[in-house]
Amino acid sequence: MLVVMIGVLISAVDGTIVVLALPAIEEDLKITLSSVTWVVVGYLLVVTVLSTQLGRFGDMFGRVRMYKAGFLVFTVGSVLCAVAWNAPSIIGARVVQGVGAALIAANSGAIISELYPPQERGRAYGYNAFGFSFGSVLGVLAGGVMVTYVSWQWIFWVNVPIGIVALVLAHRVLRDTAERQSRKFDFAGMITLGLGLFGVLWAMTGLASGPLDGTLIGYLVGGIVLLVAFVVVELKQQEPTLDLSLFRIPTMTPSLLASLLQGVGSFAVLFLVIMYLQGTRGMDPIDASLLLLPGYVIGAVVGPYAGKLTDKLGSVVPATMGLGISVVAMAIFAQQTATSSLWLTAIGNLVMMIGGSFFFPANSTAVMKAAPPERLGIASGVLRTFSSIGMVFSFTTAMLVASHSIPRNLAFAIFVGTNKLDGDLASAFAHGLKAAFYTMMGIMILAAILSALRGTGRKARA
Known part of the structure; x- marks a missing residue:
């Protein structure tokens, strides 16, 4: 379980640490605003497209073997990111990282399903949620420190020792137990x-x-x-990339759609908050990261307990409750103005992290319980694909909505932290962010409705 958690942790670190480094990457490599955006979007796109296919690799050649290959590829990609010299090199290196992350993500859920019986998987996914939250904590804190006091290259170098340790531990601890299956691509x-x-x-x-x-x-x-x-x-x-026959399973459809909408509604929140703190409020990366740190810490602590609740009550209540908590967080974020207390931001992030800690283990448990045993790898990959599609569109949707209050090119520059605002322009942009948070709030409400629909069937406790 520790080895699996490290895989989740390294992915979470990379997800948050890059956000704080976008302005420094753009300035140092002399690349355009649109190019620096693809440093994030390109990574997510690769994970989205490859997740199901690489989960199939796990069925064919062994999930543990592919999981270890993921660590190796991710570590190599991190080195390439650290030594990148222009836009094509940094985006290409992020694509390599994305392949490694897809290998890790597509097989980790299936490994947990092999290690734990159904009645204990909620707790196991709760530990996974802890790894994600703790990794996010490290990413936010380390990103702020490294970008402010060292250099952006170190946000990628830090992945190297973590990846090597994880690879060694996985080689010593994990063993493939499932039978190999023939798959087509x-x-x-x-x-x-x-x-x-x-x-x-x-x-x-x-x-x-x-x-x-x-x-x-x-x-x-x-x-x-x-x-x-x-x-x-x-x-x-x-044998399709997205096995649409999985949608014939009653619990599977709302679970996958809830995952997609949760991704759309939540992934861009960190970007929006960083945009608000660095653009509207003029904060440095280290100060912004310290303000958000308590929420990630509390979210990490809540994860295992939320997983135990899933084992006790089933998936419907914890997953829907987590999405409801996230709706409250969006409402809090939407109250931010150019002069509001920064405590509002800290509290909103705290509530958001708690909501995610309830949703992720419960929803993952629902999907893996509903999947036939011989298709765990495919189901894990499909779940990751839907979540990743949501994340990709979250980023671009947030930019489009938030940029309506001021010229788009200026909003885009603020989004990646290259411009700061003062006076009336700061207030106008804060109003644009309010619209973005209300949009995310509506998406989260729809996700909560889909999650609650799982409670209407005979397998409500799945």
Whole structure:
């Protein structure tokens, strides 16, 4: 379990630590605002497209073997990020990191399902939630310190010793016990999904920083067409990238959709809060990270207890309660102004982290309990894919909504921390952030409704 938690931890560290380093990366490498955004979006896109296919690798060649390969690839990618010299090199290195992260994420859930009986998986996923929260704590704190006092390269160098230790421990502790299964790869599905998401994301990113033009419309329409083609392709594949037959399982559909919407509604929150603290309030990275630290600490502590509650009550109540708590957090964040107390931000982040600690173990347990034993790897990968799709669109949706109050190019610059605001412009941008948080709040409410629907069936306690 410790080895699995390290995998979650290193992924969480990378997710939060990069946010605080975006301005420094842009300035040092002399890259454009849109390029620095793809440092985040490119990583998430690779994880999204590859999760199910690499979970299939686990079924074929052993989940532990692929899990260890994930650590190795992620560590190599971190080294490449640290030595990057321009936009293509840093984005390419992040793509390599994304492959490693996808290998880790796609197989970790299946490993837990093999290690623990169904009645104890909630506690196990609770420990996973602890690893995620603790990793987020390290990412926020270490990111603030390194960017402020050392250099942005060290946010990637720090992954190297963690990855090596995890690789050694995994080699010594974990063993493959499940039978190997023959799987086919869905190249047509991967290509249409990847290019479709890329087209839509490229258009949304461009629209957040500039006016709508024919090129952006072309990317948007092309992306949508490819996503429709992806669904058609999947319906005809024997072993698709997204196994749509999983949606025939009553508990699976609301669980996966809740995961997607939770990703849309929550992933960009850290970006929005950092944008508010560094842009509207003019804080340095280290001060912003220290303000958010208590929420991540409390979230890490709550995770294992929320997992035990899932084992006791089933998934519906803890998952829905977690989403409801997240709705409250969005309402708190939406009250922020250019002059409001910073305690409001700290409390909002605390509530947000507690909500996530309840949702993740409960929802993961629901998916893995509902999945047939011979398809645990596929189910784990599908869950990660839906969550990742939500995260990718969370980032771009937040930018589009938040940028409506001031010129898009200026909002985009503030979003990655390269500009600070004063006076009336700060107040106007804070109003834009309010709209973004209310949008995320609405998405979270929809996710909570879907989560609660699991309680209407005969397998409500799954």
